[in-house]
Amino acid sequence: MNTVIPLWDVPTVPVEGSDARFPVRHIYCVGRNYAEHAAEMGGDATKEPPFFFTKAADAIVPVAPGETGTMAYPMATKNLHHEVELVVAIGKAGAKFMPDHALDLVYGYATGLDMTRRDLQNDMREKKRPWDIGKSFAHAAPIGAIQPVARGGHRKRGAITLDVNGARRQTGDLADMIWDVAHTLAFLSKLYELMPGDLVYTGTPAGVGAVVAGDRLDARIEGLAPLSVAIVPGR
Ligand code: MN
Secondary structure (H helix, E strand, O other), rough: OOOOOOOOOOOOOEEOOOOHHHHEOOOOEOOOOEHHHHHOOOOOOOOOEEEEEEEEHHHHHHHEOOOOEEEEEOOOOOOEOOOOOEEEOOOOOOOOOOHHHHHEEEEEEEEEOOOEEHHHHHHHHHOOOOOEEEHHHHHOOOOOOOOHHHHOOOOOOOEEEEEEEOOOEEEEEEHHOOOOHHHHHHHHHOOOEEEEEEEEOOOOOOOOOEOOOOOOEEEEEOOOOOOOEEEOOOO
């Protein structure tokens, strides 16, 4: 293709057991999907439908199994938070579907981090402005290798944890999600037509907190490839 400026690479994620990669189209994220985390953010989310925000596709930091990814400490924040999350990789298009159809669209699952400029997010929230600057920025979405459903099945339960420099910060179980993957995707599909290449970050358990340059993050979800990320000084 002839382009007027150089064409950039489409962001891609490694796939377990394959040399082929998963191209990323769009990133959706769920807010407050574990009751204890909703409480620590100041609210009771258990009776409300899920809500969503987005990140730019080029925010991903793809990390292959056995490797440690590098995240530059972002600009404009003094309070960068970690949120370990199950990520759903969408393999088929669909809109306005019911939960019992949702899992048919799933290509696979991965361990991810919804990195957050918490000071900016809170500032925007108090001013009733969009969260975007708190959630979507360079390196905001580290992600480990995708495990295809054909290889590992669906993830409905299992421990989800995050260690910083070897100390446990977040602990939960996928079974504790307020809205499971099927219901989350069904809600999301009423707002957007889901497309192959979309990623859905499904929310984080309690224990979110700050990290700084020099920290090492180890995210784990039972049965999936682990995700290790080193925070390095940024601009
Ligand atoms: Mn999150």
